[in-house]
Amino acid sequence: METKSPFYVIQEFISPQLCEHVVALLDWNEPDTNREGKPIKTVKSSERAQQILYERIINTLPEIQSHYGFTYKGTEDIIFEWFPSESCGTIQSENSSYLRRKWLRTKQRDITGVLFLSDYQDKIPFDNEYEVYGGKLEFPQHQFGFNPQRGTLIFFPSDPHFLNITTQIYAGDLYQARIQITAQTPYLYDARNFPGNYQTWFNNLK
Numbered sequence: 001m002e003t004k005s006p007f008y009v010i011q012e013f014i015s016p017q018l019c020e021h022v023v024a025l026l027d028w029n030e031p032d033t034n035r036e037g038k039p040i041k042t043v044k045s046s047e048r049a050q051q052i053l054y055e056r057i058i059n060t061l062p063e064i065q066s067h068y069g070f071t072y073k074g075t076e077d078i079i080f081e082w083f084p085s086e087s088c089g090t091i092q093s094e095n096s097s098y099l100r101r102k103w104l105r106t107k108q109r110d111i112t113g114v115l116f117l118s119d120y121q122d123k124i125p126f127d128n129e130y131e132v133y134g135g136k137l138e139f140p141q142h143q144f145g146f147n148p149q150r151g152t153l154i155f156f157p158s159d160p161h162f163l164n165i166t167t168q169i170y171a172g173d174l175y176q177a178r179i180q181i182t183a184q185t186p187y188l189y190d191a192r193n194f195p196g197n198y199q200t201w202f203n204n205l206k
Contacts, residue, residue: 005201013153089166094158103160110187113179120147135174
């Protein structure tokens with residue numbers, strides 16, 4: 001019996017060259033900083049970069065809807081994220097806020113996608129133009145994470161069963177796009193539809 005993963009991974013969703021083009025369109029300058037002057041996650045939008053990705057996302061919708069069993073309603077504007085060296089993310093739920101000791105849905109989001117625009121590298125030579133050391137997309141509840149792989153797109157349910165965090169950046173810069181999809185009716189994650197764990201979910205990946 002084939003194991004079905006709650007993570008739908010599309011490798012080579014876009015080419016490395018197109019990743020570089022998207023990052024160039026964003027025309028990043030200086031990152032945001034906190035009160036101590038340290039660099040933090042910086043977000044940006046770009047109609048040109050978004051259109052490049054949106055056209056390709058539309059083509060994947062039939063397989064995404066089939067995998068999760070929902071009917072598509074819409075997509076938010078794509079947010080592009082820059083994690084400069086020494087920055088890191090915070091644990092977040094894509095569609096809920098922690099209020100009165102429980103997670104409550106506060107956003108109309110059902111399926112989230114993260115597209116890596118940088119490559120993980122922990123060896124030398126190291127290319128600062130597109131490689132990053134650190135920046136794993138971690139899912140603490142599932143006890144695993146994805147190292148950035150340029151052009152790879154990862155979908156997962158937006159609800160609090162999939163709290164996620166981008167870990168510390170030690171060298172280079174992490175660029176990624178975050179995509180939020182809304183269903184016609186709220187998608188309710190059921191773990192029984194996705195038996196197994198990260199050790200069995202990704203046997204078909206390269």
